[in-house]
Amino acid sequence: MCCNWNSINVSMRQEANGKAQTRIQKEKTAKIYAAALSVFAAQGYRGATLDAIALEAGMSKPNLLYYFESKETIHTALIGKLMETWLDPLRELNDDGEPLDNILDYVKRKLEMSRNYPRESRLFANEILQGAPHIHHLLSGELKQLVEEKSTLIQHWVTAGKIRNVDPVHLIFSIWSLTQHYADFDAQIHAVLGADTDPYPDAEDYLLTLFSRMLQV
Amino acid sequence: MCCNWNSINVSMRQEANGKAQTRIQKEKTAKIYAAALSVFAAQGYRGATLDAIALEAGMSKPNLLYYFESKETIHTALIGKLMETWLDPLRELNDDGEPLDNILDYVKRKLEMSRNYPRESRLFANEILQGAPHIHHLLSGELKQLVEEKSTLIQHWVTAGKIRNVDPVHLIFSIWSLTQHYADFDAQIHAVLGADTDPYPDAEDYLLTLFSRMLQV
DNA sequence: GTCTATAAGGGGATAGAC
DNA sequence: GTCTATCCCCTTATAGAC
Numbered sequence A, B: 001m002c003c004n005w006n007s008i009n010v011s012m013r014q015e016a017n018g019k020a021q022t023r024i025q026k027e028k029t030a031k032i033y034a035a036a037l038s039v040f041a042a043q044g045y046r047g048a049t050l051d052a053i054a055l056e057a058g059m060s061k062p063n064l065l066y067y068f069e070s071k072e073t074i075h076t077a078l079i080g081k082l083m084e085t086w087l088d089p090l091r092e093l094n095d096d097g098e099p100l101d102n103i104l105d106y107v108k109r110k111l112e113m114s115r116n117y118p119r120e121s122r123l124f125a126n127e128i129l130q131g132a133p134h135i136h137h138l139l140s141g142e143l144k145q146l147v148e149e150k151s152t153l154i155q156h157w158v159t160a161g162k163i164r165n166v167d168p169v170h171l172i173f174s175i176w177s178l179t180q181h182y183a184d185f186d187a188q189i190h191a192v193l194g195a196d197t198d199p200y201p202d203a204e205d206y207l208l209t210l211f212s213r214m215l216q217v
Numbered sequence C: 001g002t003c004t005a006t007a008a009g010g011g012g013a014t015a016g017a018c
Numbered sequence D: 001g002t003c004t005a006t007c008c009c010c011t012t013a014t015a016g017a018c
Helices: A023-047 A050-057 A061-067 A071-091 A099-116 A118-129 A136-159 A168-184 A186-193 A200-215 B023-047 B050-057 B061-067 B071-091 B099-116 B118-129 B136-159 B168-184 B186-193 B200-215
Strands: none
Touching (some): A023 A050, A023 A061, A023 A071, A023 B023, A050 A061, A071 A099, A071 A136, A099 A118, A099 A136, A118 B118, A118 B186, A136 B186, A168 B186, A168 B200, A186 B136, A186 B168, A200 B200, B023 B050, B023 B071, B050 B061, B071 B099, B071 B118, B071 B136, B099 B118, B099 B200, B168 B200
């Protein structure tokens, strides 16, 4: 709608990285991110091609490379952008209310993420599976710190007798593993259950039961 | 040791696929399988190159292609060969002894597989993550059938009151997910725990506790 | 059976017109 | 900003000598 001021070429808007962007640039980069997410998630870094990303984004390959220097630049920018969102559910785990409910809510949020954002899940899975070559620093920095922080919180709950004794870090690993499994191994799950079956309702029941029995005092 | 009879060029030995093989052929193909496993597991199908496999196998690329028609042939043969071994732990789940112990033993066997055969785990993970393009038939055939068979067994245990009520198929999924996680997401686990930490002892404690609390009547 | 050389094609990235 | 054309490397696979 109504945007006379965006005829000004050097935009006054700023992106996270601090580079000025016109409206059209923002739209294009958004399309590229969306296309790159689909292609990188489905094919992995090596398997993805600029042709495929350009096709998906509805633009030519040189046009795509006008907005991003290289394939690697797209991948790095994309994964950095998504990492924040990806860790949000864990960040929300806090000390308000009942500890067990908080953990079960975290499980629910993570399972919702797998259901609603399977491409994001597979993007990270692809990356980590191959040794996390592009995000080592994020994992051993931001992620490690967040896990340590939340592990301390969980350990307090154990010590206070609010939940049963449990290794907090492996508890977190198990929540990641079990919830992301439904996105990452989707092909296998549907091969076993049938293509038309929606596994998520039963998965939620199963996982909430599992962690309740594991943790309830 | 002592093998005069293998100077006979047309071997009397047979491989699974029925093709006659000389001793040297068996050694070479074994080397290729070993190299292909390393490279496909680390790089995925697209990321793997014949150069890398040939280097790892200690032979030239044309020599490698003398033994296998194509990259795809190597991958298909390898994954078919490994699938049997990969499903063995689940096949061993049977009705002798205590149900809960049988399931906990299955968890232990699967975790041992992750520890001792992480490349195999990552090979399958890569394949399934990208939609299982090469093994769809194995998943919806052999695997599906095996899961159905073992689910029935587990359901009997539930009905007989030997273990607590649980969805058998999701129980199996969760065992796969949790145990394979330690192989597939190794990079993330070591980023969080530190490169020198061996996660397996704590992982075993955690998982046995988890499934005991989940299933014990 | 194994090698060197090379064909054939895919894919990342750039040049330069518009 | 966007396009067509193109460069060049990497990768799969084959030809043909030894």
